[in-house]
Amino acid sequence: MARGSLDAAQQKAYSLLEEMIAQGPQIVIESSTPTDEQGGATEITEKILESINQIGPMSQSRFSVIECSETTDALDLLLDAIQITKRSNESILVFVEGASSARSTLRILKAKNASLEILDLSQKHSQKSLATNGLRADLIIATPESIHRQLLPEQFSLYRIIQRISSLWIFDMVEFRGLLGSNLFHILKRFELAAKDLGRDISLVGVGIELGDADRFACELFDCGGDQLAKIYLPPDRPGSISIGFIDPNIEVDPSSALTIASKLARLGWQGNLKTAVITSSRLKAELISNFIIESSSNIPAEDLVLYRGGYLGELRVELEERLLVDRVKIAVATSALARDLTRFDLVVLVGFPGTIARFRRDFQRISKAGGMIVLVASADQLDRWITRNPHEIITRKNEGAAINPFNKSVCHHQLIAASSERSITASSYLRGENGIREVTDSLEQLVAQSTLIKTPLGYQYVGSRQPTRNYGLRGYISRKYRMITTTGEVLEEINEDQIPTSAFIGAVYRHRRARFRIVAIDDDNSFIFVEKTEDQIYTKALIESNYQFSKMRLLTSPSLGLWIGVADLFVTETHLGYETYSEAGALLGIQRNRLPSKELDTEAFFISFSDDATSDIETELLPGALHAMEHCAIGILPIVSICDRWDVGGVSFVASPGSANGLDLDEISGAVAIYDGYAGGVGISYATYEAQATLMASTLETLVNCPCTTGCPSCIVSPKCGNNNEPLSKRGALELTRLVADSLAGKRNLKGS
Numbered sequence: 001m002a003r004g005s006l007d008a009a010q011q012k013a014y015s016l017l018e019e020m021i022a023q024g025p026q027i028v029i030e031s032s033t034p035t036d037e038q039g040g041a042t043e044i045t046e047k048i049l050e051s052i053n054q055i056g057p058m059s060q061s062r063f064s065v066i067e068c069s070e071t072t073d074a075l076d077l078l079l080d081a082i083q084i085t086k087r088s089n090e091s092i093l094v095f096v097e098g099a100s101s102a103r104s105t106l107r108i109l110k111a112k113n114a115s116l117e118i119l120d121l122s123q124k125h126s127q128k129s130l131a132t133n134g135l136r137a138d139l140i141i142a143t144p145e146s147i148h149r150q151l152l153p154e155q156f157s158l159y160r161i162i163q164r165i166s167s168l169w170i171f172d173m174v175e176f177r178g179l180l181g182s183n184l185f186h187i188l189k190r191f192e193l194a195a196k197d198l199g200r201d202i203s204l205v206g207v208g209i210e211l212g213d214a215d216r217f218a219c220e221l222f223d224c225g226g227d228q229l230a231k232i233y234l235p236p237d238r239p240g241s242i243s244i245g246f247i248d249p250n251i252e253v254d255p256s257s258a259l260t261i262a263s264k265l266a267r268l269g270w271q272g273n274l275k276t277a278v279i280t281s282s283r284l285k286a287e288l289i290s291n292f293i294i295e296s297s298s299n300i301p302a303e304d305l306v307l308y309r310g311g312y313l314g315e316l317r318v319e320l321e322e323r324l325l326v327d328r329v330k331i332a333v334a335t336s337a338l339a340r341d342l343t344r345f346d347l348v349v350l351v352g353f354p355g356t357i358a359r360f361r362r363d364f365q366r367i368s369k370a371g372g373m374i375v376l377v378a379s380a381d382q383l384d385r386w387i388t389r390n391p392h393e394i395i396t397r398k399n400e401g402a403a404i405n406p407f408n409k410s411v412c413h414h415q416l417i418a419a420s421s422e423r424s425i426t427a428s429s430y431l432r433g434e435n436g437i438r439e440v441t442d443s444l445e446q447l448v449a450q451s452t453l454i455k456t457p458l459g460y461q462y463v464g465s466r467q468p469t470r471n472y473g474l475r476g477y478i479s480r481k482y483r484m485i486t487t488t489g490e491v492l493e494e495i496n497e498d499q500i501p502t503s504a505f506i507g508a509v510y511r512h513r514r515a516r517f518r519i520v521a522i523d524d525d526n527s528f529i530f531v532e533k534t535e536d537q538i539y540t541k542a543l544i545e546s547n548y549q550f551s552k553m554r555l556l557t558s559p560s561l562g563l564w565i566g567v568a569d570l571f572v573t574e575t576h577l578g579y580e581t582y583s584e585a586g587a588l589l590g591i592q593r594n595r596l597p598s599k600e601l602d603t604e605a606f607f608i609s610f611s612d613d614a615t616s617d618i619e620t621e622l623l624p625g626a627l628h629a630m631e632h633c634a635i636g637i638l639p640i641v642s643i644c645d646r647w648d649v650g651g652v653s654f655v656a657s658p659g660s661a662n663g664l665d666l667d668e669i670s671g672a673v674a675i676y677d678g679y680a681g682g683v684g685i686s687y688a689t690y691e692a693q694a695t696l697m698a699s700t701l702e703t704l705v706n707c708p709c710t711t712g713c714p715s716c717i718v719s720p721k722c723g724n725n726n727e728p729l730s731k732r733g734a735l736e737l738t739r740l741v742a743d744s745l746a747g748k749r750n751l752k753g754s
Helices: 008-020 044-060 071-086 099-112 127-136 144-151 159-164 178-197 214-222 257-271 283-295 314-324 336-341 357-367 382-389 409-422 437-449 497-503 620-640 685-691 693-706 731-745
Strands: 026-029 063-068 091-095 118-120 139-142 165-170 203-209 229-233 242-247 276-280 305-308 331-335 345-351 368-377 453-456 459-462 481-486 491-496 509-512 515-523 528-533 538-560 563-583 588-593 599-611 649-655 669-677
Touching: 063 071, 063 214, 071 091, 071 099, 071 165, 071 203, 091 144, 099 118, 099 139, 099 314, 118 127, 127 159, 139 144, 144 178, 159 165, 159 178, 165 178, 178 214, 178 409, 203 214, 214 229, 257 276, 257 283, 257 331, 257 345, 257 368, 276 283, 283 305, 283 331, 283 509, 305 314, 368 382, 382 620, 382 693, 409 437, 409 453, 409 459, 437 453, 437 459, 481 497, 481 515, 491 497, 497 538, 497 563, 509 538, 538 649, 538 731, 563 649, 563 669, 563 685, 563 731, 599 685, 599 731, 620 649, 620 669, 620 693, 620 731, 669 685, 685 693, 693 731
Parallel strands: 063 203, 063 229, 091 139, 091 165, 118 139, 165 203, 242 368, 276 331, 276 345, 305 331, 345 368, 481 528
Antiparallel strands: 026 242, 453 459, 481 491, 509 515, 515 528, 538 563, 563 588, 563 599, 599 669, 649 669
16 A cells, blocks of 8 residues: 555554654554556565465475465465365365464455365264365364364264375464474374375375474474475565554553553544554453553444454354455454454554564564554553563564474373374374384373273273263363353353453453453353452452472583572362452552462473572572562563563562572572463473573563663563562562573673673
C-alpha cells in the first residue's frame, strides 16, 4: 500500500501516529524485491515454474526442508506439489498446529484454487464420512491430535486413506517446538510404520518460516542425517516497505499505560479508516484493551471490533473468524497465539514484544500491508525494554532456533504404548539410526516391567484393553476440559484442567468478552465451572508455594573457580494456597486461604551455582535477593536465545544451608540459580540454554546495567509470574553476580585473580 494512494483521513492518521512515536527509535524494512515501477517484478508464471523446479530435489530425497519468510510462498509450492500427486491419484497430508490454523490454511488454499478437494481432519468426522472424503481428497489438513487420536488408532479400517498419502508436510515447524514437537516426532514414526506396512515410503517435508537452523530442526524431527536432507530456499518477495515504531510508556508511574496507549492507537486508526490489529500476549490483556477501546469511545460500533482469543467454543471461534474476513471489521484485538490467522492490516499495534525475533518476522510482518506501520508498545518486562534499547536487533539478529526432546521419558512411554498398540515394535524398527536407541529400549523394558507391554518374537506389544491415545495430551496438559457455565445455564468457554489452580479457582475473577465473572463452584465429576457475573472492579492472583529437589547433574563446567554451570534433573512440587484480591488500581484488598492438591513436575533444569568465595563480596543479607533477581532477569531475556515463551519455563533460586543444597551435590556451594523446562521430562529448553549461556548472561547483564531504576522494576528484575510476590530482590547484588558469570564466560575473570 503506497502512502500516496491514501485518502485524507488515512494520511492524517499516519501523520498523528508518526508524531506519537517520534520520540522513540524507528525502523523501515525496505522492499525485499523490486516493485513494478522499478521494472523488476517477478511474473506469476515464472514463480510457478520456479516452484515446480524446486520440487525436483524433494523427489530425490525422502526428507526435505523449505526455508522461507512467508506462509504463502510455501503454500504456492504445496499447490504445485499437489498438481503432481493428483496425476497418480495420491494425496498430501499437512500438519498444522491447531484447528484455527487449519481453517486459516484451508481458506487461503481455497482462495488460490477453488477446485481443490480438501479434507479438514481438525474437525470431527464420522467414520463413514472420513473414509469417503479421505479417498477423494487432494489434500488432508490435520493437527497432531487428529492423527494421534483418530487416524492412527483406526488405521486398519482407514488403510486406504493412508495408502494414498505420498508425503507429510509440517507447517510451520517452529509451532512444533517443545513438547508438541517431541510428540510429533513419534506420530511421524507411527505414520511411517503404518505406511510401510502398506508398501509406501512416505516423504517428509518441513516448512521453516523465519526459523533459525531450520535444517538442524528438521533433522531432529525427521530422525535423519543432514546428508539425507534436501534443502530448498524460497527468497522473500515482499514489495513496498513497513515502518516500525516504538513507544516506551511510563510503566513505573502507570502500570496500565501500555494498554491505554494501545487502545488510543486503535481508536486513532479507526478514525483514520485504517484497518487495525492490536496484538497482546494474554487473554486478560486482550479483554482489557477491548474494554478500553469501547468505553473510551462511544461512537465505535460494536460490529467494527472483534475480540479474538483462545478459550472460546468452536462455534463462536468460527463466527469471529468469518467476521474478520468482512471489511466492516476495522479493529481486531487478538492474542499473539492467534495472530497468525490475521492478514493485511494497515496498522499493527503490538502490546509487548511477541517473544522472539523469529515470531516477530514471521507473524507480524505478514499481518501488515506493504506501506503499513507496526507500533511496538513496550510492556514492563525485561525483553521489551531490551528490544526498545536495541531496535536494530529486529533486522540484524539471527532467528532463534527451536528445540525438542523426543526421548523425554514421559513422551517416550506414552507414544511407545500407542505405537505398540498398533503393531509390534522394536527400538531398531522404530528408529532410523543409533540416536535414541538406548532411551527407547529402556522405555520398552520399563513398560514390560509395568505389565503394560509384553515382549514377543516379533517385538513389543501393548496388552491393555483401553485405547491408549484417548487421554494423553500432546501439549503438556491432560486432555480433560472444563466448561464454564453461568448461573443462567449459558456456556461461556472451555479451559484446561491445569489452568484451575492459577486462574480458575473458586473465588477467582475471570474475564470473558469484556465482562467479569466470579467463579463460585467447580463440579469435578461433570467437568463444570460455575460462574456468576460481577460488577466489582477487582482482579485476583493465585498464591502458589513451590518446592524443588535436584539430581543427576551433567554437562558440568567451571568457567572460573567458584562457579559451576550445568544441567540437572529437577523435581518440582507446587501447591495452591489461596489467592489475593486487588483493586483495578493495584491495591491489595485481601488474602483468602484455600489449599488445593499439589501438582508435581519431574523435569530438567539449567543451573548456575556459586561457591562461598564467589559470593564473598555480597552482604549475607543481600544474597537471597541477588540470586532471585538474577533468576528473574535471565528468564525475561531467555527468548532471545531460544524459541520459547517465558511461560514455557520456570525458575528457582536459593541460598544453600549447611548440609542442604536442594540436591546440588557440589563442594562449598553458597547459592544457585536455575531455569527449568515447564514440561514433564523436559523438552530441550534447558540444553538450549546451556548452549547459549554466554549470550544469555551477557544480555542479562546489559539489561541490568541499562535499566535506569536503582532498586529494581518490571523492566529488569520484577517478574509478573513470581510466586513469592517478588520478595526478596536485590538489583545491586544481581549486578555483581551476573557480571561475575558473564565475565567468566567471556574469559575475562578468574576468582583467584588470574
